[in-house]
Amino acid sequence: MQINQEQFNDITQAEYYMRECFELAKKSLGRTSPNPVVGAIILDKNGFPSGKGYHKAAGAEHAEVIAIREAGEKTKGGTLIVNLEPCCHEGRTPPCTELIIQSQIREVIFSCHDANPLVHKKGEGILLKNNIKVYSCVLESEGIELNKFFFKWVKSKLPWVTLKQAQTLDGKVALSNKQSKWISGEFSGKEVHNLRNIYDAVLAGARTVEIDNPELTVRGIKNSRNPARVIIDLNLITKPDSNIYKNDSVIYLVTRADHSRDKLDNYLRLNNNLKFIQFPEVTKGKINFKHLFEELGKKDILSILVEAGPNLAGELISGGLVDEYILFIAPKIFGDSTALSSVQMKPLDNIENSYEFRLFDYKSIGNDLMLSLRPK
Ligand SMILES: NC(=O)c1ccc[n+]([C@@H]2O[C@H](COP(=O)([O-])OP(=O)(O)OC[C@H]3O[C@@H](n4cnc5c(N)ncnc54)[C@H](OP(=O)(O)O)[C@@H]3O)[C@@H](O)[C@H]2O)c1
Known part of the structure; x- marks a missing residue:
């Protein structure tokens, strides 16, 4: 026209x-x-x-x-x-x-x-x-x-799920001694705080809390606010005095339904805003993440930033639950086959069965590259 x-x-x-x-x-x-x-x-x-x-x-x-x-x-x-x-x-x-x-x-x-x-x-x-x-x-x-x-939420009642990881050029997210801090640079670190500042919730697994002891709060941004934090810890392996439980913003601790009252109370002592999401159905030590996201959607959580290690990332990607994958790639190489790769799943016997993404956006950030990918 x-x-x-x-x-x-x-x-x-x-x-x-x-x-x-x-x-x-x-x-x-x-x-x-x-x-x-x-x-x-x-x-x-x-x-x-x-x-x-x-x-x-x-x-x-x-x-x-x-x-x-x-x-x-x-x-x-x-x-x-x-x-x-x-x-x-x-x-x-x-x-x-x-x-x-x-x-x-x-x-x-x-x-x-x-x-x-x-x-x-x-x-x-x-x-x-x-x-x-x-x-x-x-x-x-x-x-x-x-x-x-x-x-996404209004159509499906499910939150938008963004998986976020920082990796080396050779696809590693942590050393075998579990050290994973400082893979990406200072500017990528700041960008992660910007992301946390706009997501309703940040989700992490128990092993990451145990090993890295993160707060998963927003720091260094004017007029910021903390997202709700969601921790997956079915066996309550995280220490009640971990940094994540030390500040007063909302925490959902996702765990099994059969823990004793005393065990649960240990976590409530340090944080008035801690709430349990207890799963009655746990199969082979696993919960169904879609059910968890439905639960979080009911709590008006429209977006979740998952700061995942390899197992959690694999679980979400193979479950088709990732709307966006944000990857910070740092120009370094570990070159260590014992280091943890970004995503861990079952062995794959055919390339055609790989999980494919399309490049949605990218930018250089300090010395790193930030990719935003969407499922194909
Ligand atoms: N570079 C990065 O971007 C980055 C980000 C995060 C973490 N990391 C590193 O990654 C390593 C940890 O990775 P990870 O994947 O083992 O730990 P993770 O991200 O903490 O996730 C695994 C945890 O989630 C639980 N989990 C996963 N799927 C589950 C399911 N369906 N139901 C219930 N629980 C489930 C696991 O429980 P079970 O123990 O019962 O299996 C485990 O406690 C650490 O070294 C950490 O430093 C790196």
Whole structure:
């Protein structure tokens, strides 16, 4: 389709402000669950920005409400730009479509339809019925990517699962003496804190807690908050005074159902926010991770960053449970066949049965390479 200059200007302007909405929404990543992240901008009838806002937390005002209030009378005949289809249902806050209509906004531009069945295309329908012009799907794939955690959860009730590892050029994640600290460089380390800051939960296995004694908190970032930590420890091998249990942010300790009260109480003494998820069905010492993720989804956990050693990584990849695989590759070589490879699974007899990923994104980070991979 050929477009004229005026249409070209409109599209460029819509995309420009949509990107600004994305930036506003990003400020709240990891803070709004179970809601999406949303940013909104009002342009007055002459096309000048006159209000903006973003949704800060579940239960707090929607982005549209803040932007409309800031614009005041300038909403009349103006344009609302927002990254998600405006809501039309009474949730914890009133429907945004009503406010948009009352504010005499002339047109609404949004990036993606809401996947929530209560809103999907219904918000758009109400606006159209009230003679408001609607332009949807502006930078749609970027809008969906921004809210990938929300979209996965709203459609499946399962959180988005990202597996994260740091490895050497020869694919090793730890020495055989279990030393794995400092594989990647300082900048990759900082990036991991950025990731923890936007995921609802960080998950690790008991062996990693035992060997590395990590905190799995966010450090060195302004206005950060800690994710919930989820520790898989069926046999309660982790020490109750491990660093992970020492701070007061939420911890889910996933374990068997048959431990004595005394044993469980040892963990509760050091952390008021520790909660047990006890699994009655454990087969051959293993839990079903899909069931665990369903449980976590019920607790409004929309995203999980798994900081995994080889066994846990193998378990999740072979179970088809990984939505994204983030790999920090450090330019070093251990050259030691006894060192631990990044992923441990059953022996493979045919290359065709390997697990395949596609390259989604990559960047250099300090002296390392950061890959983002998605299952093929
Ligand atoms: N470089 C990196 O990015 C990185 C990241 C993390 C860890 N590491 C290193 O990796 C090593 C540990 O790796 P790992 O894979 O053995 O430990 P892990 O990541 O701690 O995972 C294994 C733990 O999870 C449990 N587990 C796994 N699948 C399970 C299932 N289906 N049900 C119940 N429990 C399950 C295991 O239980 P069982 O003991 O009962 O099998 C074990 O305690 C350490 O040396 C650590 O330093 C490196």
